[in-house]
Amino acid sequence: MEILKVEKLCKTYGTKEAQVKALNDVSFTMDKGELAAVVGESGSGKSTLLNCIGGLDTPTSGRILLEGRELFRMQEEERTIFRRRNIGFIFQSFQLIPELTVEQNIIFPLLLDYQKPDPYAVKEILQVLGLSERRSHLPSQLSGGQQQRTAIGRALITRPLLILADEPTGNLDSKNSRDVMDLLIKASRHYQQTILMITHNMNLTSGVDRVLRVTDGMLADLGGLRE
Secondary structure, three states, rough: OOOEEEEEEEEEOOOOHHHHEEEEEEEEEEOOOOOOEEEEOOOOOHHHHHHOOOOOOOOEEEEEEEEOEEHHHOOHHHHHHHHHHHEEEEEOOOOOOOOOHHHHHHHHHHHHHHOOOHHHHHHHHHHHOOOOHHHOOOOOOOOHHHHHHHHHHHHHOOOOOEEEEEEOOOOOOOHHHHHHHHHHHHHHHHHHOEEEEEEOHHHOOOOOOOOEEOOOOEEEEOOOOOO
16 A cells, blocks of 8 residues: 655755755655665755655655645645644654653654543553653653654654654664664554655665665665565
8 A cells, every 4th residue: 555655856955056956856655564764875865855755845846645645735734734643753863852751752742633642552652662661751861762762652653654764873872773773663564654764874774675765866766675
């Protein structure tokens, strides 16, 4: 089942001599439950791609469809609500709310949308991510790896169509980086969760379904590298 379709996506900054094509005719699709990694040098356009797909940046041309709904045909308010309910984000810097516990940070997107958390779903996510014994801890009481696991739980709780992970291991050491990648793979399999992540570390792509390389704004599909 096709979840994401990116079609002839272009993003241009500046004009005339100062014009820069951050994305140049990018097209690809992702199916439900697929875990794909986007790799590329700094400045290659991979962050721009993620921001456009997440509705955080507006493409110059092209289309982005999530489960058949075109993101940039929506009015801004409609797109904001759609994004909140259907796209989960995992950031390099965790972006947890320091005054909230692990459990409160995880359920925050639901509360923001005036939804009542399912206690069984929360309990399962805490168990899957190995955070059950940390559910009442504040972010300041957690290691970097535990904070990123909390951020993964926050992205999973709404069961979004798509999770976008922007360098999710960028602030972690090698062991925690591998642990977080293993958890992303586990979440993808366990919840049939579609995940698109950026990474500069090719060593972390061995367990993903597909690798996409962005070079000078152009995308190449390197195929599946999963062991």
